[in-house]
Amino acid sequence: MTEQFAQWFRDLFSEGVGGExxxxxxxxxxxxxxxxxxxxxxxxxxxFIRAFILCYLGNMLPIPFILLFIRKIxxxxxxxxxxxxxxxxxxxxxxKNQEKVMRYKQWGLLLFVAIPLPGTGGWTGSLFAAxxxxxFKKALPIIAxxxxxxxxxxxxxxxxxxxxxxx
Numbered sequence: 451m452t453e454q455f456a457q458w459f460r461d462l463f464s465e466g467v468g469g470e471x472x473x474x475x476x477x478x479x480x481x482x483x484x485x486x487x488x489x490x491x492x493x494x495x496x497x498f499i500r501a502f503i504l505c506y507l508g509n510m511l512p513i514p515f516i517l518l519f520i521r522k523i524x525x526x527x528x529x530x531x532x533x534x535x536x537x538x539x540x541x542x543x544x545x546k547n548q549e550k551v552m553r554y555k556q557w558g559l560l561l562f563v564a565i566p567l568p569g570t571g572g573w574t575g576s577l578f579a580a581x582x583x584x585x586f587k588k589a590l591p592i593i594a595x596x597x598x599x600x601x602x603x604x605x606x607x608x609x610x611x612x613x614x615x616x617x
Contacts, residue, residue, distance in 0.1 A: 469494025470504055477508030480573040484509040484597060485566045488604040498609045506601045509572050513593055516576035517586050544581040551578055556592050559584070563596025566604055572597045 473496060477487030484505040491501030524537050551558045563575035572593055579589035 469496050470500065473501060474504045474508040477505040478511055480571075481568070483566075483571045483573065484601040485571070485604050488601070488608045492608045498605065501609070502601060502605055505604075506598060509597045509601065510594060513572050513576050513597070514586075514590060516573065517580050517589055517593075520577060520580045540577065541581060544578055547578070548582055551582060556588065559589065560592050560596045560599075563593050564599035564603075566600045571600065 469491065473487045473491040473494065476482045476490050477484050479486070487505035487508055488501060491505060496504070524541070526532075528534050528537055551562065554561070559575055559579060562570055562578070563572055575593050575596060576589070578584075579593065
């Protein structure tokens, strides 16, 4: 499914916009993140190192903002009855998984972000960290390492181990 969404994104923005920008923007989006960004970068034949850096930076750009502001944004939205059910769903899902994440603390958050599966990644990890009141100074480096690991995994899957390990 990620490949189909990545192809749709590529087709939508390919007119007049370079593959680097498309890969970077795709990596910023929830769901796609570096998973989709690397697939798009490969489809544009962007060299591995450039693709890796673009997708990592694109994936990381929204993370500090999510960590710092998502609670206030959610409070504002609930106060004005904007997507209240969706926000309550996200908060409920976080509360449901709180024990799992808190049991393993930083390792749980790291693994959650690092394993590139649907519903995991930097966005969701940041949301969990913010809603579980994990300190920004602790959460940001853990999420950054997790996104880096996810980007390495996706690099191996999209570019192949030879491209990744033969810099």
